[in-house]
Amino acid sequence: MELEEPELREVPVTAVLAALADDVRLQIVRALAAGDEYACGTFELGVSKATRSHHLKVLREAGLTRTRVAGTSRYVRLRRDELDKLYPGLLDAVLTRSTAASNT
């Protein structure tokens, strides 16, 4: 079972943006940006595991994350370097803003 991890250049901009335009997924991205690698199950998202799996798939297929299989777990990490290279400022802009989202 191959994981679908496209080249970032081949992902339409709109797909990248759409992947980021969701609260749950933004939570995931924020968590990933704060650390290195996380097992899928470690995210506190307030949704079922089916839904979590769905969102991780969306992120992966939008080229935002990579997934490493290890035993029964899967470890996810942000493709930050590639993202920053192809969309300089995007991730920073989104993350800075989202962590400070409770401001007026």
Next chain:
Amino acid sequence: MELEEPELREVPVTAVLAALADDVRLQIVRALAAGDEYACGTFELGVSKATRSHHLKVLREAGLTRTRVAGTSRYVRLRRDELDKLYPGLLDAVLTRSTAASNT
């Protein structure tokens, strides 16, 4: 009839991203970024005027554009300064990429 043009700070990040995550709207933003001010009717989008109106509304309510009423026309422009201040790099990242979107 007041036009709804929210403070950018009060628009959720996800709403801004969602507004940009559409091909038609990206066309509009690209066109706006290339010039200054455009009447609604001047966009070549390949959609009905109802749809065009809808998309312009989405952009406006996401805080991305301002609209000036003049007679029977409405002139739209990008809120680029505010955008760049609040989301440095976002617009550039998106626009650079989208104009080069036909690459491999």
Next chain:
DNA sequence: GAGCTTGTTCGACTTCTGTCGAACAATGGT
């Protein structure tokens, strides 16, 4: 191998979104 753990996939359902034509509103010109 039985059973547990970790994730994915499969319907099913609901809500959201893009799209359109038609009707409406507001303005300007003749």
Next chain:
DNA sequence: ACCATTGTTCGACAGAAGTCGAACAAGCTC
């Protein structure tokens, strides 16, 4: 006043997206 122009709003509709529980798959551990 009438009509044309420019946009918006109103249903209506189809397709996409988020959500869930349940079933399934793949590895571990005993």
